[in-house]
Amino acid sequence: MEEHQKRIIKAIKYINHNLDADLSLEKIAEIGMYSPFHFHRIFKLIIGETLQNYIIRKKIEKSAFYLAVKKDRDIKDIYLDLGFTSHSVFSKTFRKFYGVAPSVFRNNAPETFHKILMTESKNGQKDVVFSPYIWQIENLLNWTKMNLKIEVKQLPEMNLAAVMSLGIASVETSYHVLIEWAEKKKLYPAGNVKMISVYHDSFKVTPPDKVRIHACMLLDERLEKQEGVVFPETIDPGKFIVGSGEVTLQDFEQCWVSLFLWMNERGYTMRKTFPFEIYHSNFKEHPEGKMIVDFCIPIH
Structure with a gap:
């Protein structure tokens, strides 16, 4: 069980820290030391969403951070760095998560947005991000022992x-x-x-x-x-x-x-x-x- 926790968390950390890199299923499965066939099913069950949905969500969250904190940075530079091919694709995806256009979000982002994100990223707080996934793995393996x-x-x-x-x-x-x-x-x-x-x-x-x-x-x-x-x-x-x-x-x-x-x-x-x-x-x-x-x- 501990080995699976390490693998899944390693894969999640790689995604979170490399949102501008190659995030194909094959690459992430390799990082987690699973075959692609197994990894996509394991990831969805444990994380609660598909790998692709998770990656898109993390990219949009990171773009929101940049929009709020780096107000002098061009929006085009932000979405290109995160792998979005055009402003229309980025804007449409952003609206799904935040309900407003990126420019509107930037103009109305509260001053506390930066402080909240920084608090969540402190070294002492990082494990909190992964605790729900660890619980899912433990719960799954315990369920397996009882039912199969x-x-x-x-x-x-x-x-x-x-x-x-x-x-x-x-x-x-x-x-x-x-x-x-x-x-x-x-x-x-x-x-x-x-x-x-x-x-x-x-x-x-x-x-x-x-x-x-x-x-x-x-x-x-x-x-x-x-x-x-x-x-x-x-x-x-x-x-x-x-x-x-x-x-x-x-x-x-x-x-x-x-x-x-x-x-x-x-x-x-x-x-x-x-x-x-x-x-x-x-x-x-x-x-x-x-x-x-x-x-x-x-x-x-």
């Missing part, structure tokens, strides 16, 4: 019937199509049927409504060919981090981030294949909307 059983397992080959979904909102519809197909084949309901969601895109680079998620059903035998929109898919055997627990749909993001933290903490790296979820029960049949799920990350 995490193991490294060797999983066998899995033969699946799959229907592709574009975006989270379409997953339920894809499962309905899959179940209708399985009912006609007399594969559903039959025994302990397992449903599996396989993630073929990263939310880091693909818009939520374009992310490819395969709604799948575990089969006893391989599906030989595509039947309509239902096609065969195989999960190769290998080593996986498996986090198992009874959770609600709202807990899923927290579960995935917990597993990434656990993986990094123990020095594992993710294989270049797809993470997936195995569902052992239906949340619609539980009074509290909970379901038993295995969250699986392929590792070396």
